[in-house]
Amino acid sequence: MTHSRMTTRFFCSPAGDLISKMVFTISVAGIIIRILAGFFRPGKNKRVKRMRKTRYNDYRWKEILRGSQLGVYPLRLVWILLLTLTGLSLGCSPKPPDISTCTRIEVRYTRGALIHFIPDTAGQNSLLSKEEKRYIKSFDTWTVTDQQLIKAFMYDVSQGTYHHNVRGTNTPGGVQVTCYRGSKRVASFMVYSMSITTEDKNVFMYSPGMPDLAILAPPGVKPLEARWKCALNLSKLLFEGLAHRPGRLYPDPNQWCDVIVEYLRSRNVSYTYLKDTPEYLRSDASIARMFACPSIHVSTVVSDARANLAKQKVLIWRSDYAMNPNCEPNSPPDTVLLFETKPGWNQHGGPELFTFDNHDPKGGCVLLNDGTLKFIRTKEELQQLRWK
Numbered sequence: 587m588t589h590s591r592m593t594t595r596f597f598c599s600p601a602g603d604l605i606s607k608m609v610f611t612i613s614v615a616g617i618i619i620r621i622l623a624g625f626f627r628p629g630k631n632k633r634v635k636r637m638r639k640t641r642y643n644d645y646r647w648k649e650i651l652r653g654s655q656l657g658v659y660p661l662r663l664v665w666i667l668l669l670t671l672t673g674l675s676l677g678c679s680p681k682p683p684d685i686s687t688c689t690r691i692e693v694r695y696t697r698g699a700l701i702h703f704i705p706d707t708a709g710q711n712s713l714l715s716k717e718e719k720r721y722i723k724s725f726d727t728w729t730v731t732d733q734q735l736i737k738a739f740m741y742d743v744s745q746g747t748y749h750h751n752v753r754g755t756n757t758p759g760g761v762q763v764t765c766y767r768g769s770k771r772v773a774s775f776m777v778y779s780m781s782i783t784t785e786d787k788n789v790f791m792y793s794p795g796m797p798d799l800a801i802l803a804p805p806g807v808k809p810l811e812a813r814w815k816c817a818l819n820l821s822k823l824l825f826e827g828l829a830h831r832p833g834r835l836y837p838d839p840n841q842w843c844d845v846i847v848e849y850l851r852s853r854n855v856s857y858t859y860l861k862d863t864p865e866y867l868r869s870d871a872s873i874a875r876m877f878a879c880p881s882i883h884v885s886t887v888v889s890d891a892r893a894n895l896a897k898q899k900v901l902i903w904r905s906d907y908a909m910n911p912n913c914e915p916n917s918p919p920d921t922v923l924l925f926e927t928k929p930g931w932n933q934h935g936g937p938e939l940f941t942f943d944n945h946d947p948k949g950g951c952v953l954l955n956d957g958t959l960k961f962i963r964t965k966e967e968l969q970q971l972r973w974k
């Protein structure tokens with residue numbers, strides 16, 4: 587570690603910060619007292635009289651103050667040095683790691699890739715085959731060499747602002763990113779949602795959706811992640827849209843999509859006494875995304891978090907999901923309630939509407955009355971489901 591890095595590290599640590607603030611405060615207070623003392627000095631005649639009287643004492647105290655009697659004559663010098671260091675430490679705020687020279691990024695999902703991409707064990711078991719799970723697990727550690735992706739990630743990392751310095755071990759659940767130029771290690775840090783922690787334990791904060799780990803996701807895993815997000819949409823439509831409605835019945839199948847939209851809009855409005863206009867806590871764009879299969883409507887915005895923030899001006903209300911009108915809340919738990927179909931709005935019907943084309947590998951998501959999610963790959967599997 588170089589000398590300047592050590593100095594930076596010390597002054598940016600909480601103890602160093604406290605010391606530099608104390609030195610700064612005492613210095614400023616000292617200057618103010620000296621100025622004020624100047625105003626209240628006694629008149630010239632009185633001063634001369636007093637000086638004659640106390641000449642000896644005065645001289646002695648001056649010597650003590652200068653430090654010569656105590657054998658620490660260069661006190662003033664130490665003070666000046668401390669002030670200089672304090673001045674330096676005022677501009678000490680560290681910068682995010684510079685990975686601009688990096689040509690290769692090694693990504694390690696500390697909880698494993700499977701949990702990182704599909705953070706629900708029930709979902710993993712009902713939506714993925716054993717081979718697919720094994721395939722995702724093979725990316726627990728993997729290397730990105732695509733220079734465009736590295737540049738995009740580099741930009742994200744550079745946008746962080748220094749927050750604080752932590753002690754102890756890293757918070758679990760992060761993604762370890764190590765950057766190399768050839769075989770030389772350039773930097774290594776842990777990435778969390780909206781923050782990173784460097785090896786020096788400096789924490790940098792980011793705006794929502796940054797740094798975007800989706801940039802570094804293995805391409806082969808994306809279709810499987812899209813399948814999970816598609817199934818998650820069906821789950822949200824049931825638990826956030828249908829299940830909490832007043833009254834026990836599912837809505838009229840002819841307007842089930844409209845009913846969910848209106849319900850979600852009404853649930854997420856807050857009226858504050860300061861404003862006359864209602865504040866929408868959930869944007870229409872985020873409601874519209876609940877009806878869109880992420881596998882066919884690939885967002886131009888890289889991550890969900892950024893998509894949520896993006897203000898879409900033109901909204902397309904279309905639903906890639908249909909409802910089974912034969913399913914009621916008291917129907918058997920394994921009855922099909924929602925399933926994938928071609929784009930439309932308020933679509934309802936049976937297996938004839940089901941589509942296998944939204945996903946690659948082919949298949950479609952189904953939500954049963956008890957909330958169970960399934961991924962249906964063949965016509966036989968489709969026929970085996972309970973539709974009435």
Ligand SMILES: [Zn+2]
Nearest residue numbers: 816879881944
């Ligand atoms: Zn889908």
